[in-house]
Amino acid sequence: MSDCVRCHSVLEAGDLRCPVCSLPPPVVEGTRTVTSKVLRCKECHAALRYSEEFARTVCGFCGAALELEVSTDPMEHAEAWVPFSVSKAEAVASLKRWLSKRGFFAPGDLAEASRVDSMHPVAWAAWIVTGAANVTYGTDVQGYGRKATFGPATGSFSKQLNLIVPATQGLSLEEVVELGVYDVATAQADALANVPGEDFGVTRTSARTRILEGVRADAVGEIARLHKGRLRKTNVEVMLTGLFTRRLLLPVWVLAYRYRNEKFRVVIHGQRERTVIGKSPISPWRVLGAIAASLGLVAALLGALALYERFH
């Protein structure tokens, strides 16, 4: 790996030019005088000719071929694993704590009656992107108009990137967003024992497209924070510098718990046991009770109003 001299992004093996700014490496070729050269086959020394049929240079006599050096587009593979700092027992305890705080509409016995059905440590695939982005944008913002509902907002800002762009197929985007940040300083090259690691399943070109989409989505989020109100037609141009991408596998506990024959999935952060994402059942009795109580309250208010009108 080397750095682009113009935008300081990291070039990877097989890149013919910088993936961010397209700068090619310098060419160091040239002679002092005009000379000619015949390209010869290394096998039989015959003169070679490029073949448009095979898109490479082929020897017409012995069939030997010279491949041209083109940009490679390998499949993405994880380069390091981030270890777990939440043990299995801590994850189970965290689940119990989470179940006991599911709010009024959850069944009263949810924490006691729920049983862990299955529990797996999983390492999910993500790109960790660092660098800097210069964002230029234009958007319509609700409330920015004088008489019209929407009005314009434009501007530009710079921001340092430290993004997790998911490559996972197993976790939903909402789950990834709720999982939040990881401490990746502890990432190690060795695979974690008994932890299945997710495959990235995309080529480098597709990965770069997804990373850029992730950077753009992050920029749109920043614009939404800058301008309060509903946005529409938000368009951004992102200029990246010093882009560096790591392909990491991030730890997560994936659990399934059972409550009265119904199964629910829960995901627990592998480094922060308090981050628990999942679904839980709703008690129909409690919902009916809430509706009945509301109706009773309304009836009581109406009755009180009727009595007030009768005596005054």
Next chain:
Amino acid sequence: MTPDEVTTLACQQCNGALQVGRLDKTSTCPWCGSGNIVKRPPRPGMPQPSFVIGFTKSADEVKRDVKAWSKRASFWAPRAFRRLEVEQLRPVYLPAYLVSGVAQGQWNARSGYSYTTVKQKRGKTVVSSQTEWHAVEASYALRVHDLLLSASQCVSNGELQALEPYDLGRLARYSDAAIAGWPAEEPARDVNSLDDALLEEMKTALAPRLRALVPGETVDQFRFTYSLVDPAFAAVLVPVWTMMVRWHETKPRVRVLVNGQTGQVTGKVPTSWLKVTVTVLLVLAALGGAIWWLSREGRLS
């Protein structure tokens, strides 16, 4: 070519005399048919090729593409043009520059947002739609990539644009192997002589990207300024088939260019002045007839 523009080298296969033009990057030996690659000292402002896009279209495929193109020529082309004969078909690796850099400048426009007003007029409710205009402007800095500019003496930038796009995903690092046995040209234009063409290409590339940044339901008076900062010029050889096509014994032949990768064809299609004259006469006759009929009916005051 003047004698000064020709260098005589020895063929590296048979030692025969090899005549090499000033801008030839390759030359085929007239004695043994071997493809020689010409090596020259670097010239100021003329970068050595970094990349090459290989030919993928064969001569037979190109002939078919050109015939199909001539059959699709506009109505105003002479009928004979649709039955043209391809002559002097010649491949050439054309020198070009791939330009990248940071475009900077400002844009301004008026963004319009519609709203409705309800008024009472003589006892009636009148609903009207109006537009509220906002003046918007912003400065910008964004990367531009892959602006392809011709560095050839014979093919203008406009002609190269007509052949685009090239699939730059198939870009290969330049090596002699990619042009072995094929004619190739040296760049004839240095990077400093590209200003006008570069600005034109930048304008074309930037306009839709900046226009997309303008907010509003309707946009009016969109303008932008631009300059290129920190540009890089990568020399690239692109595959082009050139040919002269004869469509009439007495008429001048037409030069046609074909993208050696995609088969995109470009060339100046001749106009049939007979068709134009007949069409104009028919239109005039129809107008005259209509006027005569209207005057006879007394409808023309």
